[in-house]
Amino acid sequence: MSLLTEEQVMLRDSARGWVKANAPVSAFRRMxxxxxxxxxxxxxxxxxxxMGWTGVVIPEAYGGSxxxxxxxxxVLEELGRNVVAxxxxxxxxxxxxxxxxxxxxAQKKAWLPKIAEGTAIAALAIDEGPRYAPDKIALAAKKKGKGYTLSGSKTFVMEGMAADVFVVAARTSGKPGTEKGITLFLIPADATGLSRKGRSLIDSRGYADLTFEGVEVGADAVIGQADAGKALLDKxxxxxxxxxxxxQxxxxxxxxxxxxxYMKTRVQFGQLIGSFQALQHRAAYLFTAxxxxxxxxxxxxxxIDEDRDEVPELVSLAKAAANDFINYATREMIQLHGGIGMTDAHDAGFYLKRARVLEAAFGSSAYHRERYAKIIGM
Amino acid sequence: MNVMVDVEDTRRLEAFRAEAEAWIKANFPESLKSKLEEYYQNMPRYPDGPDWALWKERVRDKGWGTPGWPRDYGGGGLPTPEARIVLQAFTDCSAFNPMIGMGTSLLGPTLLEYGNEEQKKLHLTRVSRGEVRWCQGYSEPGAGSDLAGLQTKAEDKGDHYLVNGQKIWTSGSRFADWCFCLVRTDPKVKQDGISFLLIDMKTPGVEVRPIRTISGESPFSEVFFTDVVVPKENLVGKLNKGWTIAKRLLQFERNATNTARRQLAGDTRPLDVVAKEYIGTDEKGRIADPDLRQRIIKHMMEFRSLKLMQQRMLDETKAGQGPSEFTSVAKNARARIQQEREELLVEIFGQQGLGWGAAGDQFKQEEIDTTRAFFSNKAMTIFSGTTEVQNNIIAKRMLGLLDHQ
Incomplete structure (x- = not known):
């Protein structure tokens, strides 16, 4: 069943209303x-x-809905429509x-209520190079006494400059590429030995590279099972x-x-450009896609909500489909706007820029098609 | 939202599903189990044999060939959700609806909306009982994509219409008993000069000439009308108001295309399974040709997206609304992706995918059938409105883009 519930329709409408009143694209431009x-x-x-949107996936016991x-x-769709940062x-x-x-x-009590009320920001630190490759995590976490010492780096951490705490995927054993040996850690941004540096990306959001130089944490920093965190990480x-x-x-x-x-307002050759069949068909193909x-x-x-076994393949299907479509849609957006779409004064550039960043985040289409193929055994 | 009612509804429908499936399993003749494809190949002629007749008779008595139509017209009189369950149950039980054809899927729903009481009583009942096969007299040599340019004329001769002209691409007309036909009743105006007429194929002056297609089959014919006398009561709706009815029927047609099984002839296995058999695997167990493998993955993912989109549309129309312009989107997507599947299959087969003639030592039945389907399904982007015509509909009716002013 793929239709929205009444509750979700209300959520969508309130998000739509909120964005209109509080965060139109002009607000992003000002930021x-x-x-x-x-x-x-x-x-x-x-x-x-x-509005409660920071607590939508957090249980009520920890301050969420x-x-x-x-x-x-x-909610993210409505915010995405107006490139809300x-x-x-x-x-x-x-x-x-x-x-x-x-x-x-203890971890949940310490952080989930704050995340839900927006007073703390947490970030996922996964990538270690130019590409999303969670199978190749190398950042080392060496056992030291009852705790661990982390050394290595993370790159392109989304919202990394604003984060108060990081969920860090590290390697407690094995070589990069092996499944066993992955452990997730919860590490405050002010931990000794952890430094970060901002990275400017085309979409003007906050990204950070993290450097871990002998960051010492206790066993209580481990999220889930030590050395066997791959399944949790995948989820x-x-x-x-x-x-x-x-x-997207x-x-x-x-x-x-x-x-x-734009096609309904722009006039060339004495006609609305949307009345030219060559362009009408491009619009129709785009709409069908x-x-x-x-x-x-x-x-x-x-x-995901129903915790189905097919979550991994459906997520890869969705990301590949969304990647391909947003890529296509933003290319057409620029082309069909003509010169005006090339200017910074027009919003089209914001869509193109955010699109390309999200396409690379958490896996390109090629990555997800390969993952899908592996899951279904081809 | 009233959750209790939903739960009760679901329970009731599940019980009905079990009942429907039990009935089908108990009554569907064992000997017809593997005849589904043969049946579809023969469409729209009713196949022969005592078991065919028996199955038809049983479904007829239950009204389940047209489960959602009123009992007065030979239907099952079921509400929409139950009717849908019956039709789904045929498939789920590896059986099929023996009445299915243009009468059930195209003319019937249209007559329910536009026919008068006498027409509904007479024609719907015959369709429900499987007594009459229908064909569609739409396209003409000079009126394909520009359907409203049709010229077959029906002249008012007082107590009857006199029909003269030619139809083409008329599917199944060789076996049809009746034809629902678009005719010109006013030559001075285009859309507003078209009427919707029901013509008995046995009337003197009706001649059918089969057309051989690139697949080697003759699924459709040319139909010639020479001084054909048609009674006045066979006009559906008002004179010169047939174009609205014609368009409505086309929506039903696109909808039927979207759910049709006929296109799945040939090798119906998943592409990766077929590819591993014909091309072999590499050391990691993947399809040995990496380029083809990529294209197969992409296609299989898109096919899954298509299924999800179709499910979405089904959910959205569950409220009992008929098909809408969304059928144009679905038709274009379905047709393109289906054709891509056959292009890939023929490529996967290699030269085994290029056989012509009967299956035997050299070519397997699935190979020959796939190659035939590869050819015949080239029609998918052409029939019931080409991809380009659907794109016009999407652009104008769904996106609100205007014509030149």
Whole structure:
């Protein structure tokens, strides 16, 4: 069953209303131009937290609403439509999922309520190079007494500059590429030996590279099972990936809508350009492709809520579909806008830029097609 | 949302599903089990044999060939959810609906909306009982994508219409008893000069000439009308108002295309399974040709997206609404992806995918059938409105893009 529940429809409508009133694209533009070091507007994020969207996947016992992943997807889509910058995916979906699924009671109590109320920001530290490759994690965590010492680096950590705490995927044994030996750690941003450096990306959000130089943590920093964290990591990544796909569909929907609107107003050769059949068919192909992509994302989020066995393959299907579609939609957006789409004054560039960043985040289409193929045994 | 009612509904429908499946299993003749493809190949003619007749008779008495139609018209009189369950149960029990054809899927739903009481009583009952096969007199040599340019004329001769002209690509007309036909009743205007007429194929002056296609089969024919006398009561709706009815029927047709099984002829196994058999595997157990493997993965994922999209549309129309312009989106997607599947299959087979003629020592039945389907399904992007016509519909009716002003 892939349709929204009444509750989710209400959530969508309230998100839509909120974005219109509080965070139109012009607000993002102002934030970008202000060179805000956190790369999101604090007041906007505070308002997002007050709406309860930071607690959508967090259980009520820890201050959330536990509406689930389909529900956060609905919110992320609406925010995505207006390129709203807020630390939601890394913190309220990615890191929160790691704690909900694998955290100890003490870890949950310490961080989930703060994440839910927006007073703390958590981030997922996974990548170690230019590509998403969670199978090749190398950052070393050596056993020292009852605890561990971490040495190595993480790259492109989403919302990494604003984060108060990191969920870090490290290797406690084995070689990069082997399944056994992965452990997840919960490490505060102010831990001794941990430093971070901002990275400017085209989408003007906050990314950080992290360096671990003999960062010492206790056994209580381990999330889930030490040395056998691959299954938990996969689950966390599937949830974050599906959330990214939801934002992508919102972004894509708006890129499409804006383009169609432009076709209905721009006049050339004495005619609306939308009345030319060559362009009408491009719009129709684009629309058809969107109808094929959208249900894959909804289905993946729904499957997560229902904890189905097919979550991994559905998430890979969804991410590949969303990647391919947003890539196509933003290329068409620029082309069909013509020269105006090339200017910084127009919003089209924001969509193109955010699109390419999200395509690379949590896996390209090639990555996810290969993963899908492996899962189904081809 | 009233959760209790939903739960009760679900229980009731599940009980009905079990009942329907039990009935089908108990009544579907064992000998017809593997005849599904043969049946579809023969469409729209009713196949022969006592078991065919028996199965038809049993389904007829239950009204389950048209489970959602009123009992007064020979249907099952079931509400939409139950009717859908019956149709699904045929498939799930490896059986099939013996009444299915253009009468059940195209003319019937259209007559239910536009026919008068006498027409519904007469024609729907015959369709429900499997007594009459219908064909569709739409396209003409000069009116394909530009369907409204059709020229077959029906002149008012007082107590009857006199029909003259030619139809083409008329599927199943060789075996059809009746034809629902678009005719020109006013030559001065285009869409507003078209009427929707029901013609008995046995009327003197009707001639059918089969067309041999690139697949070697003749699924459709040309139909010639020479001074064909048609009674006035066979006009559906008002004179010159047939175009609206014609378009509605096309929506039903696209919808039927989206759910049709006929296109799955040939090798129906998943592509990766077929590829491993024909091409072999590498040291990691993957399809040995890496380029083809990538394209197969991409295709299989898109096929799954298509299934999810179709499910979504089904869920959205569950409220009992008929098909909408969304059928154009689904038709284009389905047709393209289906054709890609056959292009890939023929490539996977290598030269085994290029056989012509009967299966035997050199070519397997599945290979020959796949190659035939590869050819015949090239029609998928052409029939019931080409991809380009569907794109016009999507652009204009769904996206609100205008014509030149």
């Amino acid at each position: 970008r131009d202000s060179e805000n070091p956190k790369s999101f507007d604090e007041a906007t994020f505070k308002s997002i937290a007050e 536990e509406f689930g992943y389909r529900s956060i997807g609905v 807020a630390p939601l995916i890394g913190s309220a979906v990615g890191a929160a999922s790691a704690l909900v699924l694998g955290g100890t009671e 966390v990544l599937d949830r974050a990936t599906a959330a990214v796909a939801a934002e 569909m919102g972004l894509a929907q708006q890129a499409f809508d804006t383009t169609i609107e 969107m109808q094929l992509a959208r249900p894959t994302v909804d289905e993946a989020l729904q499957a």
